[in-house]
Amino acid sequence: MKLLLDQGTPRSSAIFLRQAGFDAVHTGEIGMAESEDEEILRRALAENRVVITLDADFHARLALSQAHKPSVIRVRIEGLRAEQFSELVQNVIPQCEDDLNVGAMISVNDFQIRVRHLPIV
Template sequence: MKLLLDQGLPRSAPKLLAEAGIDAIHVADIGLSKAEDGTILTEGRALKRVVVTLDADFHSLLALTEATSPSVIRIRIERLQARAIANLLPTY
């Protein structure tokens, strides 16, 4: 699984996810730390990555544009440490 982590998630999470065998990058690491959500979805689609976010509006944006990708995982627990984020995400 390839992930694109949104701005609200810890920047250290990709390293911990890599240790668990998950290919993850943070939006800040690719120059998108201040990007609009639509831009992040477009980048996730282009990179063939699942977007992981705390924001509820990503699913609405997908529905409004009738987009079928990228997939989005919304984490509803705020202020999680990077290790907790890594433990939440599947490793298959």
């Protein structure tokens, strides 16, 4: 699966995810460290990537736009180190892979994974 990690996520998580077999890039690695959310969403859509973020704004933007893609995983657990963060993502993706492939907003916290299919109407 192709992933685009947002600026707030640990940058070296992309390295751990690549080592685990994912096509993962971090916005800081591709010159998008200062990019607006809309630009990140456009890039993810163009490259068929899932956005991984700590930022709630991505879900709000997708809901308002009634877009079908890209899928976004919002991690609602702060303070994770890069290895922990990448392990969390590696655990979530297999559980939600079908949802991510068709378009979904996924929220992950300490207790649950919440999936909402796109578009939000």
